Amino acid sequence: MIYVLCSGGLGNQMFQYAFMKHLIESGRNASLDISYFKHNDIHSGYTLKKAFGIEGVDDKDHFDTFWEAKYALMARLKLNRMGSIHMEKSDALIEEGLIRSNAVLYGFWQGEQFFKDVSDKVKGDFSFINTSERTQELSRFMADESSIAVHIRRGDYLKNPKYLNLADTHYYHNAMTIINERFANPHFYVFSDDITWCQKCGLFNGKTTYVDHNDGAHAYEDMYLMSQARAVITANSSFSWWGGYLGNHEFVIRPEKYLTNWSDEQDKRLYPKEWIVGRIGG
Numbered sequence: 349m350i351y352v353l354c355s356g357g358l359g360n361q362m363f364q365y366a367f368m369k370h371l372i373e374s375g376r377n378a379s380l381d382i383s384y385f386k387h388n389d390i391h392s393g394y395t396l397k398k399a400f401g402i403e404g405v406d407d408k409d410h411f412d413t414f415w416e417a418k419y420a421l422m423a424r425l426k427l428n429r430m431g432s433i434h435m436e437k438s439d440a441l442i443e444e445g446l447i448r449s450n451a452v453l454y455g456f457w458q459g460e461q462f463f464k465d466v467s468d469k470v471k472g473d474f475s476f477i478n479t480s481e482r483t484q485e486l487s488r489f490m491a492d493e494s495s496i497a498v499h500i501r502r503g504d505y506l507k508n509p510k511y512l513n514l515a516d517t518h519y520y521h522n523a524m525t526i527i528n529e530r531f532a533n534p535h536f537y538v539f540s541d542d543i544t545w546c547q548k549c550g551l552f553n554g555k556t557t558y559v560d561h562n563d564g565a566h567a568y569e570d571m572y573l574m575s576q577a578r579a580v581i582t583a584n585s586s587f588s589w590w591g592g593y594l595g596n597h598e599f600v601i602r603p604e605k606y607l608t609n610w611s612d613e614q615d616k617r618l619y620p621k622e623w624i625v626g627r628i629g630g
Contacts, residue, residue, distance in 0.1 A: 351381040351452045353410055357391035358399065358568055359586025360456045365396060366463035366470045367453075373466045377449070380404040384411045392564045399568035401477055410452055419454055458586060459618045460593075474594060476572040482561050483569045486537070487576045494531040497577035498523075498552075499588040502542040512584055512608050517628040520551055523581045523601045526624065530579075530599075537577060539570045539591075581626070592623065601626045 352368040354361050364380065371378040382404030385394040388411075396402040409415070422430050428437040432448050436455025447453070457463075463470055479487075489495075500520070505511040514520065527534050535555045540546045543560045562569040567587075574580055574591030578598050582588035584606045592600035600623045606615050 349450060350376050350378040350447065351405075351408070351410060352378060352457075353384060353452065353454050354380050354382045354394065354396075354404055355384040355388070355390075355411075356456065357587060358395045358571065359588070359590050360458070361394070361396050362474065362590050363456055363458050363462070363586060365402060365473070366466070367457035369466045369470055369473070370463040371444075373469075374444070376447075381408065381410055381452075382406050383409045387411050392567065395568055398478060398565070399476060399571075400474055402473065415452075422454075456586070458589070460620055461617060471594060474590070476568065476575075479569050479572055480561075480566070483573060486557070486559070486573055490535075490537065490573065490576045490578075494534045495577040495579075496527055496531070496534045496536050497574040497580045497591060498536055498538050499574060499581065499583040499585070499591060500538065500540040500542070500546055501583040501585045501588070502540065502545060510607055510609055512603070512605050512628070514583060514603055514628065515545070515549070518630045519603050519626050519628040520581065522628075523626040524551065526601060526626070527579065527581070537573065539574060589618070593620070599624055604628055 350371060352364050354364045368378045368380050382394050383406040386406065386409060394404060396404065418430065418433060419435065422433065422435045428435050429446065432451040434442060434447060434451060434453050436442060436457060460467060500515055502515060505513045535557065536552050538546050538552065538556060538558045543558050547558055559570060559573060571587060571591045575595030580592040580597055580600045582592045582600060582602045584603050592602065602619050602623045602625065604615065604625045605628055606618055
């Protein structure tokens with residue numbers, strides 16, 4: 349059995365699940381291991397079940413002290429392979445031919461290249477369930493107008509230097525210019541972990557709805573609404589990526605930089621080629 353370890357927030361869980369689906373399509377016996385959430389309740393815990401009805405397995409605990417010591421050793425020695433354990437390295441794609449029939453895969457596997465052969469199946473699996481009446485009502489409004497989803501991530505991005513705080517750049521101003529050139533009467537739907545800041549930042553002068561009815565456990569409903577918009581301005585987050593990837597948008601705008609320490613090649617590898625690159629400079 350190949351175990352794809354599931355961790356992080358909803359967007360990363362979706363990437364990990366999609367990679368597992370690719371492995372299965374390639375003839376591998378693979379499953380999604382959710383034992384991480386026995387130890388951590390980060391970002392509301394395992395969310396794929398609540399959002400999409402997707403189950404995981406936790407028959408082996410790959411996040412106990414013994415396994416964590418192995419992962420820590422691999423990270424310290426900058427290894428991406430140790431026996432049957434493979435840890436994703438940010439500067440290189442995993443060599444799938446080296447993966448044994450019994451292995452543990454530790455990583456996020458961000459980008460369509462990890463599941464392009466099963467992209468339609470993945471999109472089908474990511475059909476949202478358990479959405480509220482308020483969310484459904486907003487979805488109906490969005491379908492009848494020039495709806496633009498805007499995702500602004502702040503929170504932990506203000507404290508960790510590896511995260512680029514796009515709100516401190518010209519990215520959103522530049523993206524709004526693109527929107528206003530293409531839509532006569534856009535209606536902006538704003539999604540953020542800091543709605544109060546968004547209401548005061550001065551970005552939104554036209555018709556704007558600040559979506560604030562979904563708490564942490566129901567954040568996936570924000571992703572659902574983002575997927576219903578005619579166009580999306582994404583943030584540099586995996587949650588944003590899937591909000592842009594799912595649905596049938598006229599176009600998606602993405603930042604030219606994802607993480608501060610990523611290379612241009614890594615940024616290009618993450619995003620679909622047809623997405624519009626939004627400049628972060630003035």
